[in-house]
Structure formats: C-alpha cells, structure tokens
Amino acid sequence: MAIAEPEPEGVAALHAAIESMGERVRAAAADIDRDRHVPDGIVTELREAGFFRMLVPVAYGGWETPAPHVVELIAALARYDASTAWVLMIGATTHALTAFLPEAGAREIYRNGADFPMGGLITPPPGRAGPVEGGYRVSGRWPFGSAARHCDWFVARCQVDGDEPGAPPLIVFMPASDVTIHDTWRVVGMRGTGSHDYQTDGTFVPASRAFRADDEPAAQQGPLYRLARFGLLPAYMGAISIGIGRAAIDAFTAYARAKVVNGTPLTELPLTRARVAEAEAIVGSARAYLLQVARDSWAKVSAGEDLSAADSALQVLSATHAAHTCAGAVDLMFTSGGAAALSTAGALQRHLRDVHAAKQHRLVGFGMYEQAGRMLLTTG
Secondary structure (H helix, E strand, C coil), X not given: CCCCCCCCCCHHHHHHHHHHHHHHHHHHHHHHHHHCCCCHHHHHHHHHHCHHHCCCCHHHCCCCCCHHHHHXXXXXXXXXXXXXXXXXXXXXXXXXXXXXXXXXXXXXXCCCCCCCCEEEECCCCCXXXXXXXXXXXXXXXEEEECCHHHCCEEEEXXXXXXXXXXXXXXEEEEEHHHCEEECCXXXXXXXXXCCEEEEEEEEEEEHHHEEECCCCCCCCCCXXXXXXXXCCHHHHHHHHHHHHHHHHHHHHHHHHHHCEECCEEHHHCHHHHHHHHHHHHHHHHHHHHHHHHHHHHHHHHHCCCCCCHHHHHHHHHHHHHHHHHHHHHHHHHHHHCHHHXXXXXXXXXXXXXXXXXXXXXXXXXXXXXXXXXXXXXXXX
C-alpha cells in the first residue's frame, strides 16, 4: 500500500534548510565529535527553521508532519552529521507525547511557542512518583537524555508509589529548570548527542503534565498519534543509519577519486568498484524498505485503520534492518579506505564509530529481529 500525497506545507522548506546548513554542519562534525555536543548555533538554526514543530499537535502550534517525511528529513541531515541528526530526532519526536496529555498541561508547555527541543526517556528504568494534592512529587535519575543541554522540557518514566505490580507507568513532563544534568556521555560513537543522565529530586509535577502509558487513545486524534506511543521512533533511528551509510559512501568516493595506487587510480580497481556498488545497493535498499513500511503504516492510520501486529512487526524489522545493514555498508567503505581510513583527520573512522553506536540502541538492537520474527509468526 503506497501513498501519493503532496508534500505538506513546510516540508520542502525544511529540506531546503538542511541543504543550506548542511556543509556548515559537515564542517563542524569533527568538533562536535570532540566536544561531545552540537553547538548552540546549529541548534538555534534548527529551532528557527521549525524542525522542532514537526510532531507537535496542530492544536498547540505544530505541524503534525506525516511520519514518512520526518524519516526522510532525519536521513538527509544525518548525511552531514549523525549526532546533529540524532539531536534533531529526539528533540522533535519527543513532542509527539504531548498529544497524550490533558489539554491544560500541553498548553502550559507550549505557552511560549513550540520551537524548542524536548527530550528524555520513557523506557526503563523508572523514577518514582508520589501522589500529592494536584499531582505528584517526582524523583529519579534517568540515563540517555539525548540533547539534554539543549532541551527546554524533559519527559521521564515513573512508577507511582502504591501502584499494584504491572500497573502502567506514568509519563511526566518537567521544565529544564527542574532538572539537573550530569555529564556522563563519554562514548566511542555518536559522541555529539550529549546523551547525559538527568535527575530530579522531589519535583512537583501537576496531574495535567502527566499521563499513564496505557492503551488509552491520545487526546489529540491526528494520524501521527495513532501510530502508538513510540510512533515510528525505531524508523527515525533507522533513518540515522541510512544517513551515515550515505555519508560513508560519499567520503570514500571522494577519497577514491583522488587516490592513485601503484600508478593506477583507485577508482579503476575492480574491488573498489564492486565495494562501492555493493554499499550503494545496501543503503538504497534499506532506505526503500524503511520508507515503504513507514508509508504503508501512515496510509493505514490516515484512513482511520488500526495497525495490526504484523504492521508493527514490519516497523520494527525495517528499522532494525536499516541499522544493521547500513553498518555493513559503512564497514565496506572503511575497509576499502585501507590505512588512510584510520586517520582521525578523516571522516570514515567517525562514520564507522557512529553507525555501530547507533545500532546499539535497544529499539534497533539485534534482539529486535527476534521480536519482529515472533510477531510475524504468531499473527494470522
């Protein structure tokens, strides 16, 4: 099932913004990797272009951009720098969760506009939420707070004191002023995402800024919010790997065109040609599969249909496939670069580290193949 729809207003402008800022982002990539964060100036450009509005409900000043377009935009930015694209991905997609809040809480969050990054963790481990009059007292420390130093608001998963075992967790929203950030993100790849721990101790969260992560429908009923709580988050992560794969092909191609080995241009060696062609096919195939599944899912929810278990399995599978096969494509380009690829002055070693770090995320980790297979084998 495919869709043929005009681009929503603003998507073409966002692609143009990526093209405009892309070379500046690429030029900053080595510094982003070294400094372990995306510069404020780049995040400001993303804010001003409207990227963080993409998944905000229209009712609160957002665009509710169709999910397949979001996948394409993230992949396009990741071609220039994976960490910057990850900051965009988390900073934008977390906004989708505000569709599940009571309207009063969402309007409080967006009282000054929607052009800001929002981040946090809604998977385990949980913090604690103690019920008090009007809301909860929240305490906890959560890892992997990507873009933490740029976020205006944070979400967090909590277990409510007194709940029965198995009760759905509580998702809370807290302003950055209520959160302490700990500099913990010291890793080998995706170094610039700034995915630090964040913590709060006894912060009051009103009930209007919290919801239970159960099966209740979103307060906002656009198709974007009928894709389930995670939506197409794995697909957005797969898009990062597709962008890295494309970047690695670009980097190796530029190197090969300038390199001569024993009097023979590297571009004329059969092995070089074969490896570039294989990498191109891998990345292109992963992109096509990821987008087709995203489009099929979007077409269903746009028509008012519910996604089946098999649909959800394909979402997981296409994203996991993208993350792991694109890592293989980057491996091909890195190996083809020989000893020169080891240089920290070049981009290939960074693409290698980034793509393997990206596929470590639990939502696209190797174990997700098993989950997708189980879902496919147990559905009619």
